[in-house]
Amino acid sequence: MATSGKGGKSLVADRRYTTQKATSSGGRGTPPPRKPSPRKPAPRRSGNILTRFVGAIWRIIWGTFWRVTVVCGMVLAGIVFYFYQQLPPVNALLDGRAKGSVTLLDRNDTVFAWRGETFGGQITADTVSPYLLHAVVATEDKRFYHHFGVSPRGIASAISINLAAGRGPLEGNGGSTITQQVAKLLCLGVPYDPKAWKSESDYEADCRSGGVKRKLKEIPYAIAMEAKYSKEEILTIYFNRAYLGAGARGFEAAAQRYFGISANQVSPAQAAMLAGLLKAPSKYAPTNNLKRAQDRANVIIDLMLEQGYLTPEEAADAHAHPAQLSDAAQTKSGGFFADWVMESAPDFLTSTTTEDVIMRTTLDQKLQKDAEDALAWVFDNKVAKGSKAQAAVVVMSADGAVRAMVGGRKTESAGAFNRATQALRQTGSSFKPFVYAAALDLGWSPSDYVEDVPLTLHIPGSGAWTPDNYDHKFKGLITLTQALEESRNIPAVRVSEAVGRDAVASVAKGFGILNDIAPGPALALGASESTLIEMTGAYAGILNGGSSVTPYGLVELKLKGEEDSLMGAGGGIGERVISENAAKLLTYMMSKVVESGTGTRARLDGRPAAGKTGTTSAARDAWFIGFTADYVTGVWIGYDDNTPLKGVTGGGLPAEIWHEVMSRVEDGVPVSELPLIVPEYRAPPNAANASDQPIDPNAESPQDPVQPSEPLMNPTDDQVEALLKDILKGKGN
Secondary structure, three states: OOOOOOOOOOOOOOOOOOOOOOOOOOOOOOOOOOOOOOOOOOOOOOOHHHHHHHHHHHHHHHHHHHHHHHHHHHHHHHHHHHHHHHOOOHHHHOOOOOOOEEEEEOOOOOEEEEEEOEEOOOOOOOOOOHHHHHHHHHHHOOOHHHOOOOOHHHHHHHHHHHHHOOOOOOOOOOOOOHHHHHHHHOHHHOOOOOOOOOOHHHHHHHHOOOOHHHHHHHHHHHHHHHHHOOHHHHHHHHHHHOEOOOOEEOHHHHHHHHHOOOOOOOOHHHHHHHHHOOOOHHHHOOOOOHHHHHHHHHHHHHHHHHOOOOOHHHHHHHHHOOOOOOHHHHHOOOHHHHHHHHOOOOHHHOOOOOOOEEEEEOOOHHHHHHHHHHHHHHHHHHOOOOOOOEEEEEEEOOOOEEEEEEOOOOOOOOOOOOOOOOOOEEOHHHHHHHHHHHHHHOOOOOOOEEEEOOOOEEEOOOEEEOOOOOOOOOOEEEEHHHHHHOOOHHHHHHHHHHHOHHHHHHHHHHOOOOOOOOOOHHHHHOOOEEOHHHHHHHHHHHHOOOEEEEOEOEEEEEEOOOOOOOEEOOOEEEEEOOOHHHHHHHHHHHHHHHHHOOOHHHOEOOEOOEEEEEEOHHHOEEEEEEEOOOOEEEEEEEOOOOOOOOOOOOOOHHHHHHHHHHHHHOOOOOOOOOOOOOOOOOOOOOHHHOOOOOOOOOOEOOOOEOOOOOOOOOOOHHHHHHHHHHHHOOOOO
C-alpha cells in the first residue's frame, strides 16, 4: 500500500533472512546462493593408512575364519554323525579278540598256565572294584568325567612335554583321553582282516599308531563315542578290551592271571598294579619283573591319594603291602609242560583256536616245583659257576601220566627248546636194562653168569670191533645182576649177542623207544638216540609190570562252558612187552644198581628205589633214570652243542639230581615196597673145581666203588669155552 506526501519513504516488509545478502544487481527476487565459507583442512593423522590396511586385513581374516570354522564344523559334525551311525551296541565291543585262548588245569583242576589271549569274562564299570576304576581314571584321564571325548588342555600339555624332550609335537605323549584310547582299541571301527595285515599284532600296532592323520580321524570318532555311549559304557569297553600283558585281555583276565581273583575283588595295591600295566603291558607285567611292577604301582597309589580316591591310611597300607602274584603266576610252573601238552592236540583246538578251550592235564604243581627246586639246588651247590651245561627232568606215574617236566635249567618263554621232549641224545648205559629185559623174558635169571673178559667181534663191512669196559678192567665170570649193577659193557654185549639184537631192539621199541635202533652190536651199549621222555616212559613200563606206556599230559579237552569233551587222554598203558615175572626180576637187578652199584648217589633213606646210570661216548651225555613204587623220574645232563662233560657220569650229577628230586617228591608219602622178585642163588658152573683166587674183588666200577655181590672165581679155559658155547646157543645157565 502507497503513502501520500512528498519525500515520504515507501513502506517495505522487514527482511526475513537477515543473513542473506542482496544480489549484485540489487534486484528483488531470490537471493543468490550463499557461498560456503572455506574450511580449514583437518590435521593429518599419523598412521592412518596403516590402520586402514590392518583393519582390512583383519576383516578378511575374520571373514575367512568364521566361514572356514562353519565349514569345518559342518564337516566334523558330518563325520561324527557317520561314526555315530556305525557304532554298535556296547556288548558287541567287549571281546574283540580274533583268536581264542587255552586255559590249562592241573590234576587238581587248578589253573597253572594259559596260552593265547584269555578273556576272563565281561566286567562293567558298575561291577568292577571301585579301587580299580579310580586307579584307571587317576592314571589315564583325571578329567574323564568333564570332557566330551577330547581334552584340548591335555593335548597342549602333551605337545609341550614332547617339545621340551626334543621330540616332535605328536611323538611320545599324545594327551589321549580314555575315550581316545578306546577309539584306538576299536581301531576306529576298522575290523581285522588277515589279508590286509600279516598278523593280529601288526593290526593292533597299526591301530595304535599316531600322527596327524590318525588324530584327525581319532577325534571325531571319540566325540561320536561320547555322543553314543555313557561314560560308564566307555569305561566298560576299556576295562574289557585293554591288553594287560601275559596274554591277558581285559582287567578280569589280568586279575585272574596275576592274582587268582576277580577284578571286582582287587585291593588298592592290586588295582594300582593293574592300572600301571596300561602304560607298557609287557614291560610292567609282574610275571616279567615283579619289583618293577610294584614300583609302578606305587606311582599310581600316590596319584590316587593326590586326587582323593584313597585316604592317607589306605595309601600307606597299599605302600606297605604291595601286590603279590598268585602261586601259579609266581612259580611259573608248567612252562615246558604246557608247551608239550599243547602239541598233543590239533592246532585248531590249541595254537590257532578261535574258541576258548579248557585242557585238564596230569601236571602236579607241587611235584613240578619240587623238580625245579631240586635242579636249581644241585646246579647252585654242585656245579661250577658260569657253567652252560643244561639239564632236563621228567617225573611220571607208572601209567605214563607226566606229573612234572623241566625242559632246561631256566623256565623260559613259551616255545623254548624243550630238552625233555625234543633233544635226541645217545642213551649210553641207560639202554642196558632193555638188553637184560630181553634175556629175562626168554627165561634167563639174574643169577645166571656171563663172562667179563676181552671180546672182539667181526662186523661185516666194518672189520673187527673190540668193546671195552669203562675202567678198562675185566672181572671174569659174573652174574647178570652184577653186570648191570656195575654197568659193565662186555657182559652187556655178550648177552645182547646171545639173545639176538632183534630181540633187544623189539623190547626197546615195545617200551616206547621210537627212533631208529642202532643196527650193530653197539646197540647194547646205548648207541641209539632217544629223548628223555621216551626213556622215562620205557622205565615206567618196567615198573608197571612189563607193559608199554605212552607218556601223556592231556586228560580232557573241552570248550569253555561246555560239558562234552572233545578229546580224552592221549596215552596210558598199552600192550605187554615182557612178562610180569621178567619185569619184577629186572626191577630187582636195577635195585642193586642203586643199593650198591653205579647209582648209589641216588639212594633214598628208608625208601626202596631202582634205576640205571648212563654215560655216552666221550661223556657227551649223562643219564640217571629210576623209580620208586610211586613215581618214575628221568634226568639228563649235557651241553646243547654236544661238548663233552668234564668229570660227569650218570652216577654223579644225574644221580644226585634224581636223589634231590625224589627226596622232595616223596616227602610225606608212605613208604611202599618195589614190585620185585629176589632170584634164587646159583653157584658158578663147576665152582668146586675152580681156583679159590677171586678176580680183583675190590676193583672200582665204571663210576663208583662197589663190592661184587658174589665171589668171582677164575674158571679154567675148558670151562670158559663150554660156557661160551652155551651162551651163544641161547642157554642162560
